[in-house]
Amino acid sequence: MNLFVWINDVFLKMTWLYDSVGTVLGWFGLTHDSVLGAVLHFFLYDTIKIFILLSVLIFTVSTIQSYFPPERSRRILGRFKGIWGNLIGALLGTITPFCSCSSIPLFIGFTSAGLPIGVTFSFLISSPLVDLASILLLASVFNWKIALAYVVVGVLLAVFSGTIISKLHLEDQVASFAFNKPAFELDEETLTRKQRVSFAVDAVKDIVRKVWLYVLIGVGLGALIHNVVPEPLITGLLGQDKWYSVPLATLVGVPLYADIFGTLPIAEALVAKGAGIGTALSFLMGVTALSLPSMVLLSKVVKPKLLTIFAVIVTIGIMVIGFLFNAFGLGLL
């Protein structure tokens, strides 16, 4: 076994955890012969794995993120024109920390600094959709090829949607106060190493507090899908040969609000039971990229026409990605 496979199995897939959970359940007579045993095995293994990965990943990622506060991203973005602005915006979106309750100040902070709204949208789309932690999590649940493919299409979706929004010249669709120059100039703060560590520790606590319930619900649903829902039902509705599976998964996912940590176990179980990989990714992207709560927030600065265009473009993009993965993605599994 080569080193890479070993590292992957031990640290990302945690095969040892899978085996030990199975052994412990075996002591209680709960083997895979019973539905309860199988459900518990999936639930316990996935919950423990996700919380371990979540803590380690968020800590590492937040430390990297502490070097890219939105103030710095805004300054970097000011240097790029046209589609490069969208591309860099999408890439910075993957590493800039921001909580959803800050999306409006961030939106205004970008536009008031003179950044094109398309660039801001590229940033806002990629930020929840593709983050560093989600890449490693996808590699753990599926594999590296899927994780990298996900990142590439996620960033492309953000660049593409932002570019269209730029081309449509919808500046009049943004509340006028968003263009006002702020009355105050802020100094960019520099952090000491100790402050970065405490920033990262706070981020781990904050995110665990925010997502633990979603993770438990997600893993619970995943365990049920994995072991209780009959396979023909999944393949019939969501199989990769069913054209309607992608729109169905996308439209179910879009209004839902959850983050990638809670959604992945569901996607994992769906794929294991015969859903298309594109179908599962569409669901995942629909849940993370768009949600009713975030739309309500955005509606405070963005008028309905632009909001609708934004939602429609992203939804169509997610479906296109789903169809492409179902058509060509099997080789990745």
Added chain:
Amino acid sequence: MIIKVLGTGCPNCLKLEASARIAAKELGLEAEIVKVTKIEEITAYGIMRTPGLVVDEKVVSYGKVLNPTEVKVLLEKVSAPGRLSGV
């Protein structure tokens, strides 16, 4: 002294407001604490991350949920020159 807490009302903003109250009380400052929740007013201060803390119209912190001790340090820094000139 006027202390403003900038934030649309998310849990973090409420925590910061509580910290500010405790800090002002413990320092014995005559401070009025104002909550700024309108997005237009928040962004006029140029911050991109809430919650923000503004003391006498100067942004002293943003994007951080400070505990009372941290707020005290900031308040002491801001109010120190005033005390000196008063002597």
